[in-house]
Amino acid sequence: MSLYRDEGVVLRTQKLGEADRIVTILAKRTGKIRAVAKGVRRTTSRFGARLEPFTHVDLQLHTGRTLDVVTQAETLRPYGEALAADYPRYTAGSAMLETADRLTHGEKEPALRQFLLLVGGLRTLADREHEARLVLDAYFLRSLAVAGYAPALDACAKCQAPAIRAFAIVAGGVVCGACRPAGSAVPAGETIGLMTALLRGDWATADASESRHRSECSGLVAAYLQWHLEHGIRSLRHVEREPV
Ligand SMILES: [Zn+2]
Numbered sequence: 001m002s003l004y005r006d007e008g009v010v011l012r013t014q015k016l017g018e019a020d021r022i023v024t025i026l027a028k029r030t031g032k033i034r035a036v037a038k039g040v041r042r043t044t045s046r047f048g049a050r051l052e053p054f055t056h057v058d059l060q061l062h063t064g065r066t067l068d069v070v071t072q073a074e075t076l077r078p079y080g081e082a083l084a085a086d087y088p089r090y091t092a093g094s095a096m097l098e099t100a101d102r103l104t105h106g107e108k109e110p111a112l113r114q115f116l117l118l119v120g121g122l123r124t125l126a127d128r129e130h131e132a133r134l135v136l137d138a139y140f141l142r143s144l145a146v147a148g149y150a151p152a153l154d155a156c157a158k159c160q161a162p163a164i165r166a167f168a169i170v171a172g173g174v175v176c177g178a179c180r181p182a183g184s185a186v187p188a189g190e191t192i193g194l195m196t197a198l199l200r201g202d203w204a205t206a207d208a209s210e211s212r213h214r215s216e217c218s219g220l221v222a223a224y225l226q227w228h229l230e231h232g233i234r235s236l237r238h239v240e241r242e243p244v
Helices: 079-084 087-103 112-127 132-146 189-200 203-207 211-241
Strands: 003-016 020-027 031-037 055-062 068-078 166-168 173-175
Touching: 003 031, 003 087, 003 112, 020 055, 020 087, 020 112, 055 079, 068 079, 079 087, 079 112, 087 112, 087 132, 087 211, 112 132, 132 189, 132 203, 132 211, 189 203, 189 211
Parallel strands: 031 068
Antiparallel strands: 003 020, 003 055, 020 031, 055 068, 166 173
């Protein structure tokens, strides 16, 4: 039996048998872990609520043949408590957990930057420093950038021309008038400025933005994320089917 320690954020849980759960954790050093928490659904469980989604935990696990087993769990910060009382923050946090899960494909592939972004995003949400929608959009843009999908925001994604006309998801960001695909969105310049500020972590600019630009930004970022998640999953399937 081989023991190891790590800290991580619980992304989701699923029932296993009568009293156990499979817990999916994004861990700092190990990457994504799926592990069994035995007896966790009993009221007398020694784990209590420590293995619920949103909780940042310090863990000890032992390596199993198929799934590892959680042997100790200590709460570092229970973000779920801070978020549960505020519906917009709770839904934003849930979207972060799901995105972190989907942007980290393999189990036990280290994903330190995704882990740090997730912890930073949950902390910012829980601390109520900024509007939940802005925190979520900043998290989406930065986690996509870490995954290699940063949108072009300074110059045309296709020809690098500095004169920006529209935002085209399939092209990978802003595009000029000549490269603009039919039907692409034409957002306000302030909306592209807000996306740039969120991607860079420029909160002074983001907090000063107007509501209509925040709404437009959220719509574009959500569509951009959705496209890349579907595209990412498609390319993963393609890789798996390729002959070795
Ligand atoms: Zn162009």
